[in-house]
Amino acid sequence: DAGITQSPRHKVTETGTPVTLRCHQTENHRYMYWYRQDPGHGLRLIHYSYGVKDTDKGEVSDGYSVSRSKTEDFLLTLESATSSQTSVYFCAISVVAGLSTDTQYFGPGTRLTVL
Amino acid sequence: DAKTTQPTSMDCAEGRAANLPCNHSTISGNEYVYWYRQIHSQGPQYIIHGLKNNETNEMASLIITEDRKSSTLILPHATLRDTAVYYCIVASTGGGNKLTFGTGTQLKVEL
Numbered sequence: 001d002a003g004i005t006q007s008p009r010h011k012v013t014e015t016g017t018p019v020t021l022r023c024h025q026t027e028n029h030r031y032m033y034w035y036r037q038d039p040g041h042g043l044r045l046i047h048y049s050y051g052v053k054d055t056d057k058g059e060v061s062d063g064y065s066v067s068r069s070k071t072e073d074f075l076l077t078l079e080s081a082t083s084s085q086t087s088v089y090f091c092a093i094s095v096v097a098g099l100s101t102d103t104q105y106f107g108p109g110t111r112l113t114v115l
Numbered sequence: 116d117a118k119t120t121q122p123t124s125m126d127c128a129e130g131r132a133a134n135l136p137c138n139h140s141t142i143s144g145n146e147y148v149y150w151y152r153q154i155h156s157q158g159p160q161y162i163i164h165g166l167k168n169n170e171t172n173e174m175a176s177l178i179i180t181e182d183r184k185s186s187t188l189i190l191p192h193a194t195l196r197d198t199a200v201y202y203c204i205v206a207s208t209g210g211g212n213k214l215t216f217g218t219g220t221q222l223k224v225e226l
Contacts, residue, residue: 030211031211033213035216040218041218042202042219043159043214044216045213045214045215048213050211059215090159094212096209101147101164101208102208102211103161105161106158106160107158108157109156109158
């Protein structure tokens with residue numbers, strides 16, 4: 001698991017409400033990622049971070065924002081949740097091992113339902 | 116990042132080797148082949164990765180063809196717990212790599 005936790009693990013919310021998901025790592029890995037997974041699909045990258053206060057957009061970033069004020073935490077915010085954002089959200093970290101190869105390790109996921 | 120092609124599903128008898136193919140004909144010279152698997156709705160689990168040489172670890176072996184246009188993941192003695200969706204991904208590395216997941220191969224291991 002590479003010391004990755006996500007909170008909450010499950011959340012049900014209503015359309016139009018703000019939602020923040022938290023990803024926490026116990027090690028000081030530089031790169032962190034947020035993905036979403038919808039039924040029958042692979043994971044799609046939402047946002048990623050390459051350091052404190054350094055973030056960039058992924059493939060499906062519309063409607064999401066992120067923040068990283070300290071190395072160990074990467075927050076994903078849905079400013080005004082919509083039903084299309086009902087999904088399972090996975091956080092990942094990148095571990096760099098020998099010869100500069102990155103390997104991503106994933107958290108357990110957060111199941112979000114927007115009614 | 117290059118795109119990969121995998122069969123939608125495969126079956127394997129428990130105790131036998133599971134050989135999962137992947138085509139990545141447009142892979143670039145600096146891109147690695149990564150394999151992950153996902154059991155039910157758990158987070159994807161890293162299995163193995165390689166550049167051009169064959170690789171082996173405690174979970175699996177990765178065979179990459181000489182032209183690097185395809186690869187095979189081998190689970191030497193599949194068990195029921197290996198039933199999962201297996202994803203083959205090609206990605207550059209160094210400086211953080213952004214993974215592009217396809218729909219993968221659903222491997223069902225049966226008695």
